[in-house]
Amino acid sequence: MNYRSDIRNIVIIAHVDHGKTTLVDAMLKQSKVFRNNQMVGELIMDQNALEREKGITIMAKNTAVLYQGVKINIIDTPGHADFSGEVERVVSMADGCLLLVDSIEGPMPQTKFVLRLAMEMGLKPIVVINKVDRRNSRIAEVLKLTEDLFLELAISADQLDFPVLYASAREGTTVAELGMKGKDIAPLFECILEKVPPPKIESGPFQMLVSNLDYDSHKGKIAIGRIWRGKVAPHDPVVSVGADGSVTHYEISEVFTYLGLKHLKVEEAEAGDIVAVTGIDKVNIGDTIASPEQPEALPRIEIGEPTVEMTFGVNTSPFAGREGSFCTTRQLRTRLYRELETNLSLRVQDTDSPDTFLVKGRGELHLAILIETMRREGYEFEVSKPEAITKVVDGNLVEPVEVLTIDTKDEYLGVLTEMLSKRQARLTDMRNDGHDDVRLVFHVPTKGLIGFRTVFSTATHGESIMNTTFLGYEPYHGDIISTRNGALVASEQGIAVTYGLNNAQGRGCTFIEPGTLVYEGMVIGLNSQPKDIAINVCKEKKKTNVRSSTSDIAIKLTPPMQLSLEQAIDFINDDELVEVTPGNIRLRKRLLTQAQRSKDRSSSRRSVK
Ligand SMILES: Nc1nc2c(ncn2[C@@H]2O[C@H](COP(=O)(O)OP(=O)(O)OP(=O)(O)O)[C@@H](O)[C@H]2O)c(=O)[nH]1
C-alpha cells in the first residue's frame, strides 16, 4: 500500500459556535492563499447569504491550504444539530478530524455526536481547546471532560492517544502547551502533518465516492468527492453507479482540485485527493464514479433519519399569487423534490391531497432554512405546525427523544423546570458553577420541544441558551396538550388601523403594524385568554360631532411583537398555518371564516361524545 505524503485530509467538527469556521479563516489567511491586498473578511467559508445573516454554518464545505509543500484539504462542517446530516455526508472524505471544544462551554451534546461519528469512521483525532483567550476559560476542566468523552467513545485504543492544542482561532494562534505565548497557527499545521495519516492510495482503475454536488450555469452539475483508487483526467470515460446498482456511462469534462476559495483546473488528479469533476449529469450524492473497467460501488453514505415533519402546501390564502413568482403545485413539487439531491437528511412525500407535500427534516431549523431559502427564490406556499415523527418498532409506537442542554441563571430554574415538566422532560443533570450560572440537562421527547424555543427565550428574558441533539427513540410518552393561549383573529379583510389594533391590544398582544393588509381568518395576535377571538382590526373610530376631552388624544399602540419565520412556525397550533411569500410571513387559521370554525368545533365536539 502506498501513501501520498503530499496530502492530508481533515474535517473540522464541534458543537455549534465553538469556532470551526473562525479556525478555517486563520488557516486560510496564514497559509497565504490570498493576495496581500485581497479583502476576505471573517467567516470566509460561510458564503451563503443565510449563513452570513445567522452567523452559523449550514452546509459542509471544502477548501484547502498549502503548508510546507503539503496540501491540507479541509472540510468545515456545521455544528448545529439540525444539520448533522451535513457532517455525516462528508466525514468519509477525511483521514483525521480536528475536534474543537470551547474553553468555557466544554464538550456539549453535539460534541459527543460528531466525535462518535469520527471514531466510528476511524479518523485520527486532534483536540483543539479553542477560545483560550476568553476571560473565564476553564481549560483544565474542559480538557478533563473531553478526555472522559474519548474514554466513552473510542473504539480502538490508539484513538485515546490524541494530541491536544490550545487555540484562539479569533487571534489566529495555537500552542502545544498551556502557558506558552501563541504567535501563529503553525503548531496546528505541524500537528496535522505529523499526526494525521497521509491518504492511502490504491492503484488500479479510477474510483471516487460523490459526497457533494454543486451547479454551475456553464459547466452543469459538479460532483465532489474523494478519489479512493486510480487517477482521473479530462475526457476519461467513466460510469456512475447509482443506489440501485444501475450503471450510466459518461465522459469527464473537467477536473478541479481545491486551493483556498478557488477551484484549480488540473490535467490529472490522483487517489487520496478531493476533487470536483464535471460532465456527469445524473449523478447523486452517495453514488460512485468509476472507470468502466472496474465499476464497483463504494459503500453508500449513511444518513440519520428525520425527526420532524410538516406539510408544505400551495398557498390558499385570499392573497395567494400576489407576491410570489412560483405559486403552482407543479412548481412547488419540483422545487421540493429537487432539494433532495443535495439535502440528504430531508425527505419529501406526496400526500392524499395533490396540493400538499409532507416534508421531513432533522429539526425545526432544518425545515425553517429550507422555507426561508425557497421564499427568497420567489416561492409562495403555506406550511403547517411541525410534528415529531413517530414510528412503530416491533409493534410498539416509539418517538424521537432529544438531549436538551440549558445554560441559565439560578432565578429561572423554577419556571424552566415547570415549563419542561409539562413537556414530558426529565432532568438528568444539573451543575452549578458556584455563582448563579446553572447548566441543566434534560431528556425530552422531540414533540415537547416544538414551540419551546420562543417561550423559553421569553421566560428567561433572552438570557439563557438552549441546545438540543438527537438521543434516540423511546416508547411513546403520550400526548402533550397545547398550553398556548388563543389567537386574535382578523374578522374582515382590509387595512389594519390604529383604532382597531388598539381594541385588539385590549385583549392581548398584537403581531402587526397599522397599515398591514389583513384578511378574514388571519392571526394578528395572541389572546390573553385560552380561546380564539375574532376582532375587526380595520375598524375606524366612529366620527361624531361631539368633541370629548379625550377623543383627540392620539392612540399610542404598544409596538407589535414581530415574529420571525422560526418563531411563526414555533407559534402555530394544528388548526393554523404559516403563509410564506417573498414579501410576508402571515399566520392564519386553516378555516378562514368564523362560521367554518364554529361549525368545525361543534362537529368535533359531537364526534368526541
Ligand atoms: N473569544 C473568542 N471567540 C471566538 C474564537 N473563535 C471563534 N470565536 C467566536 O465564536 C463565534 C462562533 O464562531 P464560528 O467560527 O462561527 O463557530 P462555528 O463553530 O463555525 O459555528 P457553526 O458553524 O455555526 O457551528 C464567533 O462570534 C467567533 O468570533 C476564539 O478563539 N476566541
Ligand SMILES: [Mg+2]
Ligand atoms: Mg461554522
